[in-house]
Amino acid sequence: MYKITYTTQAVKALLKMPRNTANLIREKMEQVAVDPFATISNAKKLQGRSGYRLRVGDWRVIYEINKDEVIIIVMKIAPRGEVYK
Numbered sequence: 001m002y003k004i005t006y007t008t009q010a011v012k013a014l015l016k017m018p019r020n021t022a023n024l025i026r027e028k029m030e031q032v033a034v035d036p037f038a039t040i041s042n043a044k045k046l047q048g049r050s051g052y053r054l055r056v057g058d059w060r061v062i063y064e065i066n067k068d069e070v071i072i073i074v075m076k077i078a079p080r081g082e083v084y085k
Helices: 006-015 020-035
Strands: 003-006 041-045 053-054 059-066 071-079
Touching: 003 006, 003 020, 006 020, 006 071, 020 041, 020 053, 020 059
Parallel strands: 003 071
Antiparallel strands: 041 053, 053 059, 059 071
């Protein structure tokens, strides 16, 4: 199982959003951490840059997988229209 770390930006986003949404995002990331390379229906590799995105309702979670250190780094959490900017 991979360890999950959050950037400061991601933590701030989790604190600002409704608690039930933040809990749902954490649960989905825990599922990804079990096997990040398994086919997950709402996760896709990003095109044009490194990393992956996970769709949780109207929210998007941008994360990278560090295979050497067995860590998933959550880079950004934002609504769909703002996350790719």
